[in-house]
Amino acid sequence: MAAIDAVSTVAYQELIQIADAVAREKGIERETVVEAMEQAIQHAGKRKYGNELDIRAEIDRTSGAVTLQRFIEVVEVEELETPGVQISIEKARIANPVAQIGDFIAEELPPVEFGRIAAQTAKQVIVQKVREAERERQFNEYKDRIGEIINGLVKRPEHGNWVIDLGKAEAMLRRDECLPREILRRGDRVRAYIYDVRQEPRGPQIFISRTHPQFMARLFSQEVPEIYDSIIEIKAVARDPGSRAKIAVMSNDSSIDPVGACVGMRGSRVQAVVSELGGEKIDIIPWSHDTATFVVNALQPAEVAKVVMDEEIRRMEVVVPDDQLSLAIGRRGQNVRLASQLVGWDIDIMTETDESERRLEEMRLRSEHLMDALDVDDVLARLLVTEGFSEADEVAYVPVEELAGIGGLDEAIAQELQSRALTFVEERDRQMDARRQELGVDDALAEIEGLSPTMLVQLGEKDIKTLDDLGDLAGDELIEDYLPGTYLTLDEANAIIMVARAHWFDDEEPAAPEAEAGDAEGGETEEAATEETAS
Secondary structure, X not given: OHHXXXXXXXXXXXXXXXXXXXXXXXXXXXHHHHHHHHHHHHHHHHHHHOOXXXXXXXEOOOOOOEEEEEEXXXXXXXXXXXXXXXXXXXXXXXXXXXXXXXXXXXXXXXXXXOOHHHHHHHHHHHHXXXXXXXXXXXXXXXXXXXXXXXXXEEEEEEOOEEEEEOOXXXXXXXXXXXXXXXXXXXXXXXXXXXXXXXXXXOEEEEEEEOOOHHHXXXXXXXXXXXXXXXXXXXXXXXXXXXXXXXXXXXXXXXXXXXXXXXXXXXXXXXXXXXXXXXXXXXXXXXXXXXXXXXXXXXXXXXXXOEEEEEOOOOEEEEEEOHHHHHHHHOHHHHHHHHHHHHXXXXXEEEEHHHHHHHXXXXXXXHHXXXXXXXXXXXXXXXXXXHOOOOOHHXXXXXXXXXHHOOOOOOHHHHHHXXXXXXXXXXXXXXXXXXXXXXXXXXXXXXXXXXXXXXXXXXXXXXXXXXXXXXXXXXXXXXXXXXXXXXXXXXHHHHHHHHHHHHHHHHOOOOOHHHHHHHHHHHHHHXXXXXXHXXX
């Protein structure tokens, strides 16, 4: 800034040296500083000779000599509006016989002597232009560095956040991007992760973080050469900043153990990362293509007995031994929460006892349903449930050979069971259809494939009675709010809704053919009337 202050007190021939000094000081191009000086001199010239004049200043890039000129446009006489800015073609050709309309005549002006006010104004213009160039340089330099780790010095607090000096720029470290219980002081050196760079009216804003999951991944990349060389890949990271983290790694070389490489000799590599993160505990987990195996690894150190996955909604139930429940869940649910973030699935934890009780309850309910529907005893109902039959509909429409293949059943018993199931299903559907009509559910809904009579009654009881009512729903809304427990998949629900909406598009058929037919009939009528008049 001292170089800029000197502009008003030096001879013009020293401007180039000053431009060089400012460019070095601010880290911007010399040409940018010279152009700012030209604008300052031009501004001063207009203040002296008239703001309405087209005055331009030029500084010789080698000698520093300043040329101040007034440019006058050559126009027709009748277009002459502003004296001093325009000149008629006749007068212009007195000075330059080859002048044409649209040309500019340059008239050299005496150099401007900078007074106190003019010098201050020139300084403001140069400072503003240099600041804009500096901001542009900062933005261009850091916008491509998102995802990198940078080092800086804590400069000052600002509204609870910290301004970090990066040398040629300043970055913002927000309070919620600092590690919990981390105390920073002016002059402290910090490392952080650049996660965003934005151009704002007050200049480029560089946002950095010490809690971002990728900050830990980048630290491992610096500490583990195999990660830097892409021999080992970091597949996923989950963090509870300052407390605990999980990182999943995979090796592209079967001879290299990814977990051992990240831990290092006697834990040296992982300990370097832990120290930078304020003692944050890190679980390094082998990544697997098989999601079930991956979640078993992610829940370490807890043991997993069984994993049941629902890929439709990306949810899984994990069964653990009774004595492993607290370990699997972790303090305040930390272990299962981090595992869920790492895998990208929702995880429900239950003990083997809970899972056994739930299965027994489900078997009891299904057995009772089959006992009532098929009029069979508890032993036969449980046998059917054990073989995978949970609804009378399944028994009614399964091949008789499959029923007869169940241990202890012959073909005659299988046929009798199927006959009873069909009778039950038909009677139930008849009752449900009567109930549907009583609720006022349109017959058009009953014609949609995939909607059973029971489903139609459920919809009617929740005031979904027309194609329009059903068409207004979303697939997930239909499953969760209107038909829970019906085992519809999202694709099936969406297909049903699209069928309900089909009539919306039928109403958009063009009316042109009718109009044409009307025109044709009108034409025939006119012709007939003409012939009748002639006769």
